[in-house]
Amino acid sequence: MSLPNMISTLFGHEKPSIIADSEDFLRECKHLGFNTANISDLANLPKNSIVFSFSNDAAKMTFELAKNTKNKKSVFCATQVFEPTVASALYSLKLLLSSNFENALCTQRSVLNMLNSNESFFLAGNDADARVTVFPHAQPYALLAEDVSHNFVQSVAEFFEVHYAHMNPQEPCPFSFSGTLKVAGILTVLRKPNSTLPEGLKTSLKWLSDRISEEDTFLSIEDNTVTSLKIKNEDHIKLLDLAAGPRGLKLTEFAIGVNEAIAQNIDYKINSQMNEGISGAHLAIGDGSSGYHIDFLSPAVTVTPINQRLPQQL
Structure with missing residues (x-):
């Protein structure tokens, strides 16, 4: 744009x-x-x-x-x-x-309407084979055109994704996810130094990020828990578990990206917040405070409703 x-x-x-x-x-x-x-x-x-x-x-x-x-x-x-x-x-x-901000805001509205009108979804395309269910208490976050029509200060990431977050482990997760995604890149965030985490994690995660950007990588999840991250049949789940801290391998985010315009220019070796908006889907573990928040980016994945959500009885 x-x-x-x-x-x-x-x-x-x-x-x-x-x-x-x-x-x-x-x-x-x-x-x-x-x-x-x-x-x-x-x-x-x-x-x-x-x-x-x-x-x-x-x-x-x-x-x-x-x-x-x-x-x-x-x-x-x-x-x-x-x-x-x-x-x-x-x-x-x-x-x-x-980026096409106008298209992204419009697409967020369409995605939000789809998520609010259905409860279960298939994920397909780019070797994805997964299913996600969102629960009645779930509140997806989306940024719409009216939110930026007057005064605003908005994180750049919010323009390009609709997401469900599970940052409080004491509360029920708003979604249930199982299946496999092909991962093109990861993002890693640690908002402040954490002495309880093992040394050398930043270097190890950079190495992992570079490997993922170069090799076919598959992420497997069972009932909101990551069970493997395989590159050429080598599993790197132990590194993920260490890096995520106390939250471990439990999912903390499910999101649908809407930024189609950046697909040709994206570099997954760069740890840029802009990457997570890539059109497709992404999942995350960790909360970014007690451990690293790690996003797994899966571009070109489509999310399709399985069945219509029934109207709630009064």
């Missing part, structure tokens, strides 16, 4: 400024023709902005500035919890600018 079309969808025909806490990144964005500002120099957010935070302090500052800004439309990219490098941020910006 060209920048003018992105602007018309989100920013009312006014070009956004790019805000960050990395001068090197801002310098590159200036070369691309953007107005830029270091977040530490601001008292308010610009009316229209795309924010890249390279540190937790910058992320906190973003939302503090938002509180003090009456009129704001802002897309927030939490670079620091994925891969806080200039190269990764520029890659994410490239995918963001090539």
Whole structure:
């Protein structure tokens, strides 16, 4: 999607400024023709902005500035919890600018209607063979056009997926998933250092991510529990179990991605938040705090209803 079309969808025909806490990144964005500002120099957010935070302090500052800004439309990219490098941020910006926001928001509405109107679904395509059931208490999260028609500060990921999350282990999971997915890439997130986790996990997960991007990889799940992650018949489930921490191999997310436009430009070796919006499906384990949150991305998968949900009796 060209920048003018992105602007018309989100920013009312006014070009956004790019805000960050990395001068090197801002310098590159200036070369691309953007107005830029270091977040530490601001008292308010610009009316229209795309924010890249390279540190937790910058992320906190973003939302503090938002509180003090009456009129704001802002897309927030939490670079620091994925891969806080200039190269990764520029890659994410490239995918963001090539995304079709209008189509993504429209598709989210269609997916939301499908999920709310049915209870069981087949997953097929790209070697997928799986089934998911969503329970009556389930509340899918979707971002719709009306949510960004006025003031907003939204994480970039929310524009490109409809998802169910299970972050509180004391509450019942909103879905039940069983089957097999072919995985093209993973994302890993740890929001702050955790001394209870084994050393070297970040390096091991980077190695695993590179392997998955290069080799056919299959993820198997039985009743919301990952049972294997195989690359050339080598199972890497022990690494996943260690990395996810106390939540272990239990699923914490089921999502449907809607960003068709990035398929030709995606690089699964880069730990970018933009990757998880790829059109298809993804699952996750871990919560990102007690252990790593690990997304398993399966592009080109279709989710099809099995049967219509019966109206609830009054």
